[in-house]
Amino acid sequence: MIPYYFDWAATSPMSERSIQAYVETARNYRGNPSALHKDGVAAAKALHAERERTARLLKVSPKEIIYTSGATESNAIILQSLLWRPNPGRVVLSAIEHDSVLQYRRILESHGYEVELVRAPGGYVDPESLAQALNETTQMVCIMLVNNVLGTVQDMSELTRVIRNHEQRYGRRVHVHCDAVQAPGKIPFNLGSLGVDSASFSAHKFQGPKGTGFLYLRSESWEPLSRGGGQERGIRPGTEHLAAIVAMNIALEEALLTEGESLEQGALLRRLFEKSIAEEGSLVKLISPPFTSFHQCTPFIFTCVVPHIPSEVFTRIMYDKGFCISSGSACSNNASKGSNDLLTGAGIASTDAGSAVRISFGADTDEHQIRLLAETMIREARKMSSLMRKR
Numbered sequence: 001m002i003p004y005y006f007d008w009a010a011t012s013p014m015s016e017r018s019i020q021a022y023v024e025t026a027r028n029y030r031g032n033p034s035a036l037h038k039d040g041v042a043a044a045k046a047l048h049a050e051r052e053r054t055a056r057l058l059k060v061s062p063k064e065i066i067y068t069s070g071a072t073e074s075n076a077i078i079l080q081s082l083l084w085r086p087n088p089g090r091v092v093l094s095a096i097e098h099d100s101v102l103q104y105r106r107i108l109e110s111h112g113y114e115v116e117l118v119r120a121p122g123g124y125v126d127p128e129s130l131a132q133a134l135n136e137t138t139q140m141v142c143i144m145l146v147n148n149v150l151g152t153v154q155d156m157s158e159l160t161r162v163i164r165n166h167e168q169r170y171g172r173r174v175h176v177h178c179d180a181v182q183a184p185g186k187i188p189f190n191l192g193s194l195g196v197d198s199a200s201f202s203a204h205k206f207q208g209p210k211g212t213g214f215l216y217l218r219s220e221s222w223e224p225l226s227r228g229g230g231q232e233r234g235i236r237p238g239t240e241h242l243a244a245i246v247a248m249n250i251a252l253e254e255a256l257l258t259e260g261e262s263l264e265q266g267a268l269l270r271r272l273f274e275k276s277i278a279e280e281g282s283l284v285k286l287i288s289p290p291f292t293s294f295h296q297c298t299p300f301i302f303t304c305v306v307p308h309i310p311s312e313v314f315t316r317i318m319y320d321k322g323f324c325i326s327s328g329s330a331c332s333n334n335a336s337k338g339s340n341d342l343l344t345g346a347g348i349a350s351t352d353a354g355s356a357v358r359i360s361f362g363a364d365t366d367e368h369q370i371r372l373l374a375e376t377m378i379r380e381a382r383k384m385s386s387l388m389r390k391r
């Protein structure tokens with residue numbers, strides 16, 4: 001295994017308690033929660049208790065929790081649902097959304113929707129630009145809470161205030177969806193205070209299992225992506241993955257209950273990294289905002305530019321030195337241009353975007369690892385730039 005893991009925003013290692021909970025649940029519950037026999041009833045009861053636990057942790061109603069396979073699916077349920085509406089209108093997306101949202105631009109447009117992208121200079125959606133993007137036909141707005149590449153945090157209560165004011169003016173409801181995947185455990189998190197109608201979550205971003213997550217959804221009557229047994233209010237049919245849901249809840253509980261301590265540690269480590277590269281701006285330059293407060297950004301995710309060196313090349317060099325960092329968002333490495341588009345959406349120059357590497361860390365990271373990371377990045381960037389000068 002590569003010794004130094006700095007790709008927690010792509011996925012995080014499952015916590016020991018989460019792994020244990022998975023194994024125990026998989027061993028103890030063999031029934032399908034929809035089955036009528038004793039084993040099925042036991043699984044249904046356990047599932048019911050888990051839904052209450054998820055809701056309790058997030059201080060929302062159990063009715064508002066729909067278990068899914070993760071955030072890509074949760075985002076798709078919300079956006080794809082629009083395709084069933086008889087009168088396509090306008091959909092507003094922030095320009096720095098994850099690809100699982102942004103790729104709906106083309107799909108929605110091909111179905112008659114008008115899709116407006118709101119630019120987010122420096123990684124922040126501007127409330128005035130948002131207000132301008134809204135019109136009388138707007139049906140939905142999607143804004144992510146914590147950016148998965150820059151680590152910036154949106155002022156959701158201000159942005160939802162703009163949208164609710166607009167609703168009052170036009171007397172028309174606008175659904176506000178928030179991709180909150182990178183929030184739990186990375187900023188002080190209070191779902192209720194966001195004022196959104198739906199939000200997506202993914203267990204593997206907070207040390208739970210991969211392929212599991214949930215959609216927080218306040219309103220009824222949404223079209224599912226798939227058809228079948230009517231589970232999850234019919235919005236996400238298919239047999240529920242009970243062991244993964246239990247393991248996710250354990251991880252969510254750990255992330256939220258240890259929040260104070262771990263955020264403080266995160267801030268300390270982030271400041272240490274920033275201090276370590278401060279004198280070497282020509283070699284390693286931070287393009288995320290420097291960490292000042294959790295309202296502005298999470299300390300756990302940031303992007304640096306290593307000037308003139310393509311992201312993939314530098315990522316590979318660091319990998320050879322024992323570090324997992326990312327040349328962008330891992331999920332978009334399989335797609336077309338991925339996080340370059342996101343950085344351009346945040347107003348980052350394309351030359352910088354091509355040399356950007358994302359660093360993300362978590363609960364297991366310590367000061368020694370951060371110092372080593374900064375030193376190695378500077379040393380390797382220096383080597384590369386002197387090699388390039390000689391050519």
Ligand code: PLP
Pocket residue numbers: 009010069070071072073098100144147148179181182201202203211213329330331
């Ligand atoms: N949204 C954001 C902001 C992400 O960072 C990711 C994964 O990187 C996703 C959505 C997709 O999540 P999942 O892996 O659960 O499908």
